[in-house]
Structure formats: C-alpha cells, structure tokens
Amino acid sequence: GALGGVAFAADTVKLGVSIPAATHGFTGGIVWWANQAKAELEKAHPNLKITVKTASGAPEQANQLQDLVTVTKIDSLVIFPFESAALTQPVLQAKKKNVYVTVVDRGLTDPSAQDAYIAGDNTAFGRIPAEYIAKKYNGKANIVALRGIPTTLDNERWEAFTGVLKQHPDIKILDGKYANWNRDDAFKVTQDFLTRFKDIDVVWAADDDMAFGVLKAIEQAKRTDIKEVFGGAGSKTMVKTILDGSNPLIHADVSYSPKFIYDAIKMTAEARLKGDKLPATYIIPSSLITKENAKEFYFPDSPY
C-alpha cells in the first residue's frame, strides 16, 4: 500500500493484536505476554486502545483480521501468523486499508505486506542446540529427536539442526518423530525410543513442554546411558532447573521467549503514538542458556 509506510503522529491509536490461541505452553506464554502488554500500555497511554484476539487456526486468524479491520477499525496491527503462506493474502488485504502492520515470528511470503518484522530466530533455535551438542560431546553422540507439529516453522528448526550435525559424521540422529509440542505425545514417543535404542546420549526435545514428557519417560525407564535432554524456548521451569542445577539431565536451553510479542506490541504502539517507524526487520537473537546466564532469562511471573 502506498500510504502504509508513511508515519504520522496519531491522537489515538487503535492497535489490533492477532495471535494463536493458547494451546500449549509456548502459545500460552504468547497470550500472557500480549495481555501483559495491553494492560501496561493502555495504562500508560490513555489514547491507546489495544484489542487482543486469539485464533486456533489460519482461517480463523484471517477472519479475525478482517473483523479487526472492518469493525474494530484498527489502524495498526501486530500479528503472529499461524502460517506464513496462508496469512500473506489476508494481511495484504489489511495493509491495503492503511493499517500499519508489524509481523511477529513467522515472516510473510510477500514481505511487502508488512511494515515491520520482529522475530525470534528459528534457525538459531535449531542451530544452537546442534552446535552445543557437537561441541560438548566432541563430535560423537547418539541423538534422538522430537519434532513439533508438521509446519514450516518446525521444518526450519529441523533443517537447521540436522544441517549443523551433517558436518559431524560421528553424530548420529537415530530418529526423529513428531510429538506435536505436547507433553503426552513426547512421553509416548520417548518411551518407544527407549525401547528401540539401547544407547542414547542426547534427546533433542526441541521444546520445553516436550522435554518435560521426555524426562518423565527416561525417569520411568531408569535409563542411565542418556546424558542430556535439550528442550527449547526457555520456559520458566526449565530455566529454573538450569539455574538450580536440579536435574542431572538438564544443562542448557535455547532462548526463544514468547516475550517478543510484548516487545513487538510495545515498540509498535509507542512508535505509532510518536509517529515513528520501526526498523523493517528486527530479529530477537536466540541465545544459549546455561547455568551461567540463566538468571537473565528467568521471569517468575510469566506462566511460561
């Protein structure tokens, strides 16, 4: 849109926030941080109105987008798309109606549909654990991996992870199965991995929720060959565990905090109120969390 990028100071800002519904720990965190941002920012800026909507699928999110534009008449949007490809057209339609668009986490397939892009680093989410494992185990280890739900997001992480490990011929990924970012499924898949593979060094659970199920399965099987379980996303319990050193299998994690939705809302709202523009792309780096730096990643009030 021609006007979409033009910045101007507004008297009032109607900001719409469209995010996935809380279906597992991570998205639960997203919802919590989004509401947190709403509460704080609306208090600080009386002329700011934030509407938070959660969707349980791409079509529903597209619908909400339409409703936010047509009926709530938002002028700015922060969207965490369910899926890049599927939401591109709908966001484009919104942008055509002069809505300022900040896309969070999953970039659209057509970048012209967005004014700003703020994201966690999915490649790093897969790369960091791989590099960590390769280094720690001197390029020699047996790994089993859990995957999330089949999505582009999951693919990115998986490719980054396997991509790094390809350079280490002695690191074997024994198998990777979907456990749907779900504790129960992770528990079952791990149980079966344990039955199947007698010698495992590391489990890449790829998500802290799933890591939780993995740990329980290992505990039940009383297996001693496994040296480490690596989750992902830096949930509060996992960070606390690292901080306390309370679980011998947990040593590190990779940060991918749902807090970025808070940052995105805050940055967008404040920029819009002042009439500023956001940088076109802003990647919130993912970093390795270890006992040393765990404190920086610990937010006791967040649900995640």
Next chain:
Amino acid sequence: MPSGPKSAPTPTTEARGDRAAPRKASRRFDPHRFGPVVGLVLLLVVGTALNPDFATWDNMMNVLTRTAFIGIISIGMCFVIISGGIDLSVGSMAALIAGGMILLMNALAGSVGSPVAVVALGMLFALLLGGGFGLAHGYLITRGRIEPFIVTLGTLGIFRAVLTWLADGGAITLDNDLSDAYGPVYYGSLLGIPVPVWVFLAVSVAGAVLLNRTAFGRYVQAIGSNEQVARFAAVDVDRVKLLTYGLLGVCVGIATVLYVPRLGSASPTTGLLWELEAIAAVIVGGTSFKGGEGRIAGTVIGAVLLSVISNILNLTSIISVYLNAAVQGCVIIAVAFLQRRRP
C-alpha cells in the same frame, strides 16, 4: 393436575375429523423448525448491542464470505447425515484437495500459457478429486460394509498424512502469478456481493431443490428414516448412499476452490476440525443426528450462526480470550435447546 411426563407429545385438541388441521398448525409453529432462526436473530441483536459496527454491510459480507466454505461443506454433509451416515474426513479432504490442486496448477503454470486456463483446470481437478474421494468413501461403506464413522476416520488420517508428505511437513504455496489470476474468485464481488457468497447461495438453492424436489432427495430421506423400507420400495440403497458421499466430496471440492485463493497455500493444518464445524452446522440447523429428516435452510442458518458467534467474540473484548470456546459452547447448547425435539 396429574400431567404426564413433560416429554409427552404435544396434544392435539380437535376432534378426530379435524385432526389434520391442528396437526398442520402445530407443524407451522414447530420450534424445531424455527429454533435456529430465533437463535440467529437473538445473536444479531446481541452483536449489534455490543458493537454498532457489527450491523454494517461490510461486516455482514465478511461473515457470509467466510461462512461459505463450511456452509457449502455442510450442505453436502446434510445429505450424508440425513441418509444416516457421517463423514469425519472433510477437513483433511479439503486440505489434500487444496494441496493437490496447488501442485497441479504450479506444474501447469509453465506449460499452459494463460494463468486463467491453469486456474480453470485446477478448479476442475479439485471438483473431480473431491467427487472421487467421496465415491471412494461411499464404495467402502456400501460395498465394504464398513461403518461410515470408521471409513472416514481412517481417511481423515490418510488424507492429511498424504498432504503432509506432499508438503514435506511444510506448506504448499501457489505461485504468485496464479495467485493474482485466482484472487478474484475469493476477493471479487458481483453486484456488491462477494463471489463466495454467490456460490454459497447457489449451492444452497441447488441443495434444497435436490433434497426436496427430486427423487434422489426423497430416497436419501427414506434411507435415513428406514433403510429396510427403502429397500422394500426397490430404492437402490447402495447407489443412493454412494452418491450422497460423492455429492459431499464435490461440495468439499467447491469449498476448496473458494478457499485456495483466500490463503494461497495448503499445509498440514489446513481444514483442521472443519468436520466438527460442518457437522455442528447441520445439527444446530435442526437435522437429526440419527438421520431421516433434515433441512438445507436450517443447515445454512446453522453455519452462519456458528460464524456469527465467533465474529461477535472478535468484535468485543468483554470476555477473557481464554474463554472464547466456552462462550461458543454455551451458545450452541442454547440454540439447540431452543429447537429441542419433541420426544
């Protein structure tokens, strides 16, 4: 007053000779028929009260447009349910059709010149694929004598798995040129009314005519009401059942044809839980889950009603986002209560 159980049928008060009259009258005011309408009207009132922008033309068109997919599938589903069957696979089927169709169109884009022709071929393919899947269901159910629930539960998994495999776990995305050529099918309008709404309308009318004014529709109802009786009346039960599933498949194809230009991609989460929504629309619309009787108009209203609920929820923030599904659940139960069946 020793009145019998509340569940007893409505008494007719006229003498025997005139029994026809009061029975007819009681049918006219059958809450069973008007429950969904009443529910919808109430919702519209609530929506307008909560947010004046709700009642705008644009919003109405938005709601109707997005209802089109589920609505069209529900119409096919209505036939299947009336005939005493069920189809759990429609969501996965839509996803697979969308994926297959996009792959085909992307592949053709190189060889066939005009994007419009490619899109037209893609659409045709979608309808054929849908019909084929539907007939396959029908075949397994009638010839294989397997419960429809099981057959379609199985294909629910199969369709989605094949799509996931085709998409390598990610998404299948339509080429940009094609997207532009195809866009109007979802985003265009005719006389101020979006194309999908026209299609939805056309399918509804066709469905209503088919159900109420053709022998096929009559047979569908007869089979759902009493399969043995239909067989005795020399109705080719297997063939009619086969066709209802085929019809539903075509409806899913049509819905997919409208859906693809909207999101321009298919992924393993496409069409997730559409089956529940479609079945819910049919049942909320007053069709009996046990088959035998049902209404297309009710189904359409049911589908619209379900969209309106989430539209209203989108338009207000009085309720915690966590509780959206609870509100939806309550409204569905309340609407069903309005049209509860006489025993």
Next chain:
Amino acid sequence: MPSGPKSAPTPTTEARGDRAAPRKASRRFDPHRFGPVVGLVLLLVVGTALNPDFATWDNMMNVLTRTAFIGIISIGMCFVIISGGIDLSVGSMAALIAGGMILLMNALAGSVGSPVAVVALGMLFALLLGGGFGLAHGYLITRGRIEPFIVTLGTLGIFRAVLTWLADGGAITLDNDLSDAYGPVYYGSLLGIPVPVWVFLAVSVAGAVLLNRTAFGRYVQAIGSNEQVARFAAVDVDRVKLLTYGLLGVCVGIATVLYVPRLGSASPTTGLLWELEAIAAVIVGGTSFKGGEGRIAGTVIGAVLLSVISNILNLTSIISVYLNAAVQGCVIIAVAFLQRRRP
C-alpha cells in the same frame, strides 16, 4: 414368579428345539466378533517381525499402561454408544478434571498434613467431578432433550476453555511433594504389572459384568435397540441414559486419576482428541455406531489395537514420519473390514 403364563392352556405344538443348535454354531464363527482379535494378532506378528524389541515384556507393559486412559474412557463410552448416545467432550473433560484436581491438591497441601491424604482427596474429587459432569450431560440430554452430539460439542469447548483460563494458557503443575506421593499410582507396579494396567483390567471386568450381567446393562442395550419399546416395557429410559453419561464421567475421572501422576501437570493440550480415540476404540471393537449392541471385550481390544499401531510406528522408521497417520488410517479401515457386518 408370575403365575400367569404357567396357567396357560396346553401348548399347540412343541417348540422346535432342534433349530437352536445350528444357529448357535454359526454364531460362534461370527467374524463380527473376532475381527478385532484377528486384527490385533496380525499387528502383533507384524510388530515382532519389524522389531524384536516389540515383543518384550517391558514394551507390552508400556503399551498397555498408556492404553489404560483411553481404554477406561472407551469402556464408559461403550455404554453411551450402545444406548444410542455419544460424548465428544471426554478429552476436554479429562483436561479440566486434571486441572481442577491439581489445583485442589496444591491448595490442600498446605492445610492437610499428609501428602497421601491430599492425594486421596484429590482422587475422590476427580471421580466426583467426572460423575458430576457426566450427569450434567445426561440431564441436558434427557431433560433438555438436546442431541447428545450438540451438548457434548458445547461442553467440549467449555471444559477446555475453563481449563485454559484456570491455567492462564500455560500448564497447571502439581507440587513436587505431592508428585512424589502420587507417582506410584502411575509408575508403581504390583506383581510386575503396572498399576494402571490393573485398574484398566478391573474397569474392563466391571464394565463387562455391568453390561452383560446386570439389569442396568440390559436396559442400556434395550434403549439403544429401540427406545420406545424400552419405555413401554417400563424401563426408566431417562434415568438409565442419565446414568450412562454419569458412568462415562466416572470413567473419565478414573482415567484422569491415573493420568495426573504421569506428568504431574495439566495444560490446554491435555486429552486432546481423546474423544476420537475413545470412540474409535469402541467402534473398531465391533460396537455399532447406531447403538443397540456392543461388546466390552471388543472395546478393550480396540483400544489396545490403536495403541499398538502407533507403538509399532514409533519402533520402526520404514515409513516417512509424515505418513504415520495414513498407516493408522489404513489399519483401522482394514480391521473394520475384517469384522464388517453381514448385510
């Protein structure tokens, strides 16, 4: 005993006892009865061939233990389906019960001294909550005269939404001390067999006795077979239906009691799609979706069979992970085909 029939006049002809024999024989080989068993045996053979670890005691116990939840729920579901009903809410219900139970236990942990007592109270609460939810369903269905599909579709949303709200979108986690006290309920064994398997067994036996050897079970079948006839035969139809839903609720409660110590937490993904799995177990087990007749043993086998499929898939990598669901779908259809009903 009634004296009426005894005083009847001389019989006109002798009953033809000889006819009984061949019928009974033909029933013994009814594939309908043995389809699931055959399917399970075949799967076991395939599993062992693919991975020798499959046939180990530990793996078997793993599979049975994880089947316990769905299995116990399926047994309750079997009653509901036989009576002609359906319950889509069991997964959400389990999630909400788990959440509520954990919150209660965490709250009690401070005031009540012994963790064991707290856990016992939590378990009791889970069973009561489950029974209460079930009865609420039954009440809406019998008194409210709303389709079971709709009622439980509504509560499916409501239960999960309330849990999500209670959990603030995250997980509700059991306190550590309690976790230790509660752990054995899932992780403990008796005579080498895990506790959940014992409970599953006990519930199965109780279910089979209840269905086949008590008046209640007979009424359930009679109602599913023909509600009207049951009503005329002095069966208190509403009460029996109410109880079937209550029973299912209690089964969900039991399943939850076993489930909570496994991970010690409840989240919005807890129990997702359990309803489909439970219903599938019942139908794969040879119970008719239309009600009237069904088998507990079949249901148990159906539940085990479904777990075994995914166990085998986890134990091998011959098939792309993307296609897991397709394999599951094919096996389900194939098993159903083995036991297809005679026309």
Next chain:
Amino acid sequence: MSLHVAFDGITKEFGPVRVLHGVGFDLNPGRVHGLLGENGAGKSTLMKILAGYHAPTSGTLSIDGEPVTFRNSRDAEKRGIVLIHQELSLADDLTVTQNMFLGHEIRRGWLLDDRAMRERAVQALRQVGFEGDPDGKVRDLIVAEKQLVEIAKAQLRNARLLIMDEPTASLTPSECDRLFGLIDRLRRDGVTIVYISHKLDEVERITDEVIVMRDGRFVARAPTAETPRQRMAELMVGRELTDMFPDKQSPAIGKPLMAVRGLTVPGWAEDVSFDLHPGEILGFAGLVGAGRTELFEGILGLRPRSGGTVEIEGRPVVLRNPREAMRNGLTYLSEDRKGKGLHVGMGLRENLTLMTLRHHAHPLLSPASEERALEQAVASFGIRGNPQGTASSLSGGNQQKLAIAKFLEPDPRVFVLDEPTRGVDVGAKRDIYFLIARLAAEGRGVIVISSELIELIGLCHRVIVMRGRRVSATVPADRLSEEELIAHAIGTEVSTHTHH
C-alpha cells in the same frame, strides 16, 4: 390381463433353518384366494418369494406358464405383482404421500411432481377411507391408519396380482367393509388376489377358494363355498378345534380393582370413567381413532393427562410412566408390536425378561434363570421358532405370543391388551382367549381393546364403546351383539348406558 401363477417345489432356507419344504400349487387368474395357515406356516415367506423380496432356495415359480426369477421386488412389480406387507413398511419420517410413492415417484423433468402425487394419493386414500392428513408424517399416524396407507399404496401400483398379507389385522369393521368393496372391484377388473388372514369370517366372505399351508407345506385347497369355517380351522391346525371361546365365569361383585374417573387425554379421550372388577374381562370397542389406545397410553403416563383420577385396589395412584404402572400392578401390551411391544432385533430371552429382570438378578443376572423363564413361556404359549434367534425371526403370530408372555411376566393385577390377537392364527387365538379367561379366573382384571367384535362378544363380561373421544355406551354381556356395538361405535343409536 389376469395372471396365472404356479409354484413348484419351492423351498426356502434361512441359514440352516428350512421354512418351506417344496410347496407347489397354482393361483388361478382373476380369483380371490384365501391363503390360510398357522403362524409360522410360511405364508408370508412364500408370498415374499412371489413378490421378489426373497429368492427361493430351490423350486420354480412360473407366471403364465413361463418360469421366472425375480432379482428384486421391482422385477415382480413389472409383471404386475404387488405385495401389501404384513409388517408395516413405511418410513416414519416421510409424509403419507411421500411413502405411497416411494420408489415410484411421478416426475416432471428432473423434479418431482408433488402436486400430481398428492392428488393421486388423496384419491387412493379416500378409496380406503383414510381421513388423516396426506401431508402428515407417518410417524404421527396410529397403526390402523398406517395399514390403510399401505393398502392405498398398493392401489397405486396397478397390480395384476395383489397379495394382501393380513391387511385387516388392526382395522375395525367399517374400514374392513370398505376394503372388501375395493377387493370386489379389483376382482371385477380381473386382478388375481391372494388374501392372507386369520379372520376366518372375512375369508369366508370374500374369497373364492382357500389354500391351506401347514409347517411350510401345501396341505389342501377347496372352494370357499364348500368349506365351513370350522373345517378351515381344522385344516390349518391339523386337529379338531372345539369352541373358540371359553365359558364366561361371572366376576366377583365387590370393590373394583381399578377405577378411572373423569380421565381426559387432551386431543384423544375426554372425561372417561369406568370400573374394572377382579375377575372381569372388560372390552373396549370403537372405530379406528376413537381414542382407545391413546386413553390407555394416557393412563400409563405416556401422554399428557389433563384431569381425572385412577384408583387401583382402592388406592389413588398417579402413574407417570409405565414403570410406576407396573409397580402398581398394571401392564399394557401395545397394539404396535414392532414399535412399542418388542425389541425385534434382540433375542427372545432378552425380550421376555426385560420387565422382570429383578427376578433374575441376585444380584447378577442369571442366564440360566432367564433361560428357564423362556422355556416355560415357549411351552405355555406355544411359541414356535428358534428360541436362540432374534424376535424378528419369529412369524408375526409368534411374535405376538412372545409379547403377551413378556407383559405377563411382571404378574400384573390389571392386564391391558391392545389388539391381543392381531395376526394370530385360530389355534393360537383360541389359546389366547383361554389364557385371558384363566387370567380373569385368577382374580385379575383384564381389559381387551379390540377391533374384532366377535372376540369382544365371545370373551368379555362388559364392553365399553368409545366414539369420538368419549365413552358412548357400556354394553353388558347379555346384550352384546355386533349390531349393537357397531351402532354405538358409529353413533346411530342413543345409548341407555352412557356414562355421565
């Protein structure tokens, strides 16, 4: 024009059970044949073979001299053979008109011509005397109305050979008269007719010759004129039948066992009062739709009541459902056997003991004890058929016996039988009459609702006649006659016994 049909060596097996053993006889064109036989003799099975619903296991069926094989009923219909089923075969959710044209819709182009169908339906319905709404759902019809719809439906098919399998089972005399008029007309048009009935007076009245079957075999045929009723009955049962009805024993005079006062079932029965004494057999007569069935469904709490009281053994009772009625010693056997009386898909045993499971539960159900109950019932009621099969595998009459046995299991003080001998053969009918008399002699009160006046006259101590939702007369035993009952039922006589 007329069809000549020949059966030759027809056998039929259902699984291992052989029900027809080489039947052979001819049906002569343009004649009305009465087909007689006990329950389970195989009449319906043979006719279903003729009409293409079943294939014979062996043997040949010839039409006009040429052997035919029908793949389905449509094939048979093409030859002009139409069957009116004994078990009503209408789809509840469809309207009367829709049912009548099911499978034979009139179309205009692609669409149904509803108007033309309705017109023809109304015409056919009028011929059989159906007065309900042709656009009403069949679900809302009473049994007799359904039967009329079945007959009207067959009317539309332009049959050359019409098989009527117990068409009058639940019809009252005036509807029957209309039907006989219809049959006469058809015969004059040259239609061959097979008329199956257990009402021998009807057979005597309208058939040209009778054909008798027993145990799946052809037994005899004879011109009707030369075969008195007594002889027909003997040919059917294979032995001599003495009096059809037991002697009437006068009931105890004293306190009534059941007293109903001013009972109203809105829309169906108004201000009905009657007493029933111990040992009394009380009949209820009336035309189709007079409200007899609905009155008792109201008493049982299955329909809303808007006034009146019921006392049983002197205690006022409020019966809200059949369960409470059973506890108070009242059971009711419905006229709608398939829809309200028996679980046709369940076994005999399960059907028999459904109301008295507590007798077999200690606390678990004992199959052995249930089996004993079944054996006893099979013996005392002469239920013929496979005791291990489902109720649906029994012939119509045997299903009726099973139903009676079922509703007697709770040992009721007051037993209400609605059309108790519907579809029951003469031998069994006689058994049932003697049974009813015995029940009364034991001090029970028995109420018999029936459309067969002979039965009421032969059996009852008093008969209450209902007309247009009200009691129009109470006729004592000594004044019982067909004329009297009909007169009260259709309202041509001012009664001296009207209750008010």
